Amino acid sequence: MGHATPFVHLANILAEKGHSVTLLLPNKAKLLLQSSNLYPSLVTIQTITVPHVDPLPPGTQTLSDIPLNLQTHLATALDRFRPEFESILDKIKPNLVVYDFAYWVPEAVAASGIKAKCLTYCVTYASILSLDMVPSRDPPKDKTVVEENACVACNTPPGNPTTTVTPSVPKKHRSFLDEPRGEGVTFYQRVTTALKCSDAIAIKTCREIEGKYCDKLSNLYNNKPVLTVLDLPEPKEENLDTRWAEWLGRFAPDSVVFCAFGSQIMLNLAQFQEILLGFEMIKLPFLVAFKPPIGYATVEEALPEGFAERVGDRGVVTGEWVQQTQILAHPSVGCFVNHCGSGSIWESMLSKSQIVLVPQLADQKLFSKILVEEVKVAVQVERGEDGSWVSKESLCKAVELVMNEESEIGILVKKNHEIWRKKLLDPGYMRGNINSFINDLESLVFG
Template identity: 40%
Template sequence: MNNAGEKMLHIVMYPWFAMGHLTAFLHTSNKLAAKGHRVSILIPTKTQSKLNSFNLHPALISFIPLDVPPVDGLPSDAETTADVPFPLHTHLMTAMDRTEATIETILLDLKPDLIFFDFTHWIPALARRLGIKSIHYCTISPASIAYTMSPERDRGLKLNLEYPPPGFPPSAVKLRSYEVPAIASFEKNEFGSGVSFHDRMMASLTNCDVMAFKACKEMEGPFCDYLERQFRKPVLLSGPVIPETPTSTLDEKWDKWLSGFKKGSVVYCAFGSQSNLNKHQFLELVLALERTGLPFLAALKPPTGYNSVEEVLPEEFIDRVKGRGIVEGGWVQQQLILSHPSIGCFVTHCGSGSTTEALVQDCHIVLLPEFGDQIVNARLMAGDLKVGVEVERRDEDGWFTKESICNAVKLVMDENSEVANEVRLNHAKWKEFLLQDNLESFYNDEFITKLQDLLE
């Protein structure tokens, strides 16, 4: 709990309506509540049931349910990115923008000290009017923001994304030519209420009182220093925020199935709730998992344009992998699955939450990023930290094949591979670092002290 004389904080959190963001904000809330601070999390009404078991301090962490405002083109029952295909995410962002008046009413009632946000770029102005400090709490890694969103790069977006911006720290992080058009297009495309993703992020970063990251300086310190210089404001680190074990247990269905295989033999593949695989990419991926000859569990959203994974999978595929392979189209308890002894390899899209969860487990890591910050995360993991293997792609268009995915999985699972031994040793080193006694507590205490200093 808190030390005598410390100011107890009341923090409101308003994360992007995606499960990876909601859970990341909740994990951080648990760390703050463990020190006696009060947190109110704004969350879509029906989504709360998925997160209740992750709330480890219900006396201090309150969920404030929000009805998602109607938006033309957005299904009436949609609450998070898991409920809609990627092209409709912009409508979900528009819905969040339409909550501004509701959020103002809530803030006037709660009178918090601070508000944490990520994509709702209007929060800083609203908070300033109400005398509340705004914290842009970024679930995207400091390296990703430093590479793609620095003011140096923002000057008309004239700098080629293929190259790091001026002053960028020495690193293996670099985009490949085929990745540049997709990222540039995504940044310029509308992301809610007629605002591009790029402009929304730059407004958030520029107008907030403080930038904060779920990161630690031992892994990404140079990128944090770069951002402080670029944006001329403090960058606070909450530490790696390793998720604590939820109060729930793994569903009996998955526990029983996974327990039918020997230790470290199952390949788990998941691409998060914002996945945008097309049918051809989806099929290459699942066929690659079959090709490994290993048991596998793939948690994948249906590809763009389809309502279920079953309607995409060839009928003979289901028969061929029966008993050793499952493709699941719904939400699964990833943290609990990754900690199951049978999991030996994690094929990940490299979302920030997934990479942290992977680093504190023993499973080998295969990196297959889709877009945006995931690409930077993959370069950081494979190049700077050397804790995983990135799937090879064609130079001309970035296409991955079932052979390239299968090869990456087999490479990390091969006990005699020189590459596998290197990533295993590095993974073990960083796991030991992340799980060492007092690391989380040190970062949490320092983070809270700097938040308290903002109010003086």
């Protein structure tokens, strides 16, 4: 959902300028996001079929439905959707096709004979995309899907889909590049082929923070245009579910710690319980929205022994989807502990809550470092010697650091955060950002 939501926002941006948009979403995502369609007369949300791939559970449609270890099979399902996509493409005959991980889109467009531009829209960070990515070991010598379907759109030769990319990703971040993402395709091949074969790259970011990384990304991919867009609707307090509104309303302003790790992250039982024990230590009211840990159907059955009785009404742990933006806008929320996912970061930047980061994935770890060390709007929870374990003590320490009004670090990040919040919420800044993006996009498509 963290990837689908920005595509809906992008559709709204285009529709506001009078462009007609067809948005392809599986039914589950459509049901959750159709209320965010601000221009139903111009934006058509078309339901697509997600082919079943073993061993995915029946009915799997989004990453939110599965643990991380099954992602590769959903990527296979995405690739098997290609024939349906080609049929849709033939009927719509668009001027522009926007995609992310469907690296074969430019090839399909070129083969169709349609004179359309292809835009890779990345909702992750320019900082990680601008790294010269190579896997930590040589790719397999046998044929892969990427090799068999070399990108005719950009004349990529078979067996060499990413010839312009050279190594410099830190070793500790390289292992994920080797991971399969579909049949015969690694994560590395999927991402770099998608970027190389597009006519331009769009990124959900702002140049004031990631400008140097955007320029580096452009240089890395033969000076390909990099368009930045940051559509951040102002958060509103209204429409928050009664349950959460009533619970949050019991506490003083800026006193509640809210924690969410997005719709993908699924912790193991030990880490899940350790983090909850950390919130218990903080002695502040807290709301934690986590997926159940691996091997458990509900969060309730995985709680630490005696945890519910000890925290009482002071803390709530839920495995349900929650209205993150509305919760962050509530005056009682004073701290947001999150995984540094793109959607969560920009939402937290618009909120008044202090930001504590517990990054989980490689791109999140890299951008967390930027926010902590360069932008100085957040603190990151320290991990153990292995670089992965988050102790209850380290979590408690980080939260108390930003919630303590006399803490020098807390004062600094709060001051910087407020400067950025006002900048991002300034109507002139946001309008200028969107207008610049639209102008660049129209120049790309219409010349």
